[in-house]
Amino acid sequence: MAREIAEQPEALARTLEALLPLRGELRSLAEDRRVVLFVARGSSDNAAIYGRYLLEVHAGIPGGLAAPSVATHYHAELDLSEAIVVSVSQSGETTEIVETQAWAAGRGARTVAVTNDGDSSLAAAADLALVTRAGAELAVPATKSYVTQLAAMAVMADAFAPKPGSLDADLDRVPAEVSRLISLRTGVDEAAERLASTPETLVSGRGLTFGTALEAALKLEETCLRPVRGLSYADLRHGPIAVVDAEHVALLVSAADGPMVAGMTDLAHDLRRRGAAATIGIGGDSGFAAAVDVCVPGPDLPELVAPLALVVPAQLTVEALARRLGLNPDAPRGLSKITQTDPANDA
Known part of the structure; x- marks a missing residue:
């Protein structure tokens, strides 16, 4: 896992170089289409959440987000003639995702596959395949395959935007920012120490960084075997915040700019007042850093593209925590690289 985290700058650079020239094909595919639906599970679902926000905002x-079971179990007859369906799968071989893409195509959707394997079933059947260039990923927790999926989301949203190319300058900076964060590691070990102090963990973010928060929560669960609640700032405020006490460590994720920073900073202050065991902040601005107990700096990138690098401090923290707990971060208990939702569908 550590080695693959370190490979992310090169993987991102390769992926952006390969996918940016496909923006014209993406725009052609989007002609006369009014909505984009994402199909994914696991880490890929968290990448799709970022894609959804970026499409709407940018x-x-x-x-x-489409529910695959609507296709695979309910076999619903939907009219998707105005939709683009984007299926996201690292392997391109998760049966449920492959079947859902075929179902969508049969109901009029144009299809885009985002996968790390250009020879996969998902890529072969799509109208257009965005093949990420993460390279072979051996550790079960997705790291470089996840960030390259985020890059694919950014390319797609930029292709559909009124002025394609407006994200280019910031995307060009992403690999170097990821490399800097990997080398820096500021706050990572202290964050892992605080997380190890109690098994009760709450993770929160909002807007464009919400998918990053959910990905951090997923990594803590699958890699460190901790029960974790991943909630948006808004959902947390609507009741669940009442459970926070001295047994909870809160991990808060924020970009350095944008409309969500103030709310995440207020949340950090509130969690302190409620007696949380510790608040750990990833990213944010100087006010956010001052509001948390431990700050793990994020990238110097605008909010629209920050998630491509913002997840890296979370990955480093999770890897460090797993080793602190005596766990193998590369092969979490009971998990495999390709997950089939229904055991009956296992190949």
Whole structure:
């Protein structure tokens, strides 16, 4: 896992170089289409959440997360003739995702596959495949395959935007920022120490960084075997915040700019007042850093592209925590690289 985290700058650079030239094909595919639906599970689902927010905020196109079971179990007859369906799968071989893409195509959708394997079933059947260049990923927890999926989301949203190319300058900076964060590691070991102090962990973010928060929560669960609640700032405020006490460590994720920083900073202050065992902040601005007990700096990138690098401090923290707990971060208990949702569908 540590080695693959370190490979992310090169993986991102390769992926952006390969996918940015496909923006014209993406725009052609989007002609006369009004909505984008994402199909994914696990880490890929968290990448899709970022894609959905970015499409709506940057490109002005409605997006949503489709439920694969609507296709695979309910076999619903939907009219998708105005939709682009984006199926996201690292392996491109998760049966449920492959079947859902075929179901969508049969109901009029144009299909885009985001996968790390250009020879996969998902890529072969799609109208257009965005093949990430993460290279072979051996550790079960997705790291470089996840960040390259985020890069694919950014390329797609930029292709659909009124002015394609407006993200280019910031995307060019992403690999170097990821490399800097990997080398820096500021706050990572202290964050792992605080997380190890109690098994009760709450993770929160909002907007464009919400998918990053959910990915951090997922990594803590699968890699460190901790029960974790990953909630948006808004959902946390609607009741669950009442459970926070001295047994809880809160991990808060924020970009350095944008409309969500103030709310995440207020949340950090509130969690302190409620007696949380510790508040750990990833990213944010100087006010956010001052509001948390431990700050793990994030990237110097604008909010629209920050998630491509913001997840890296979380990955480093999770890897450090797993080793602190005596666990093998590369092969979490009971998990495999390709997950089939329904055991009956296992190949």
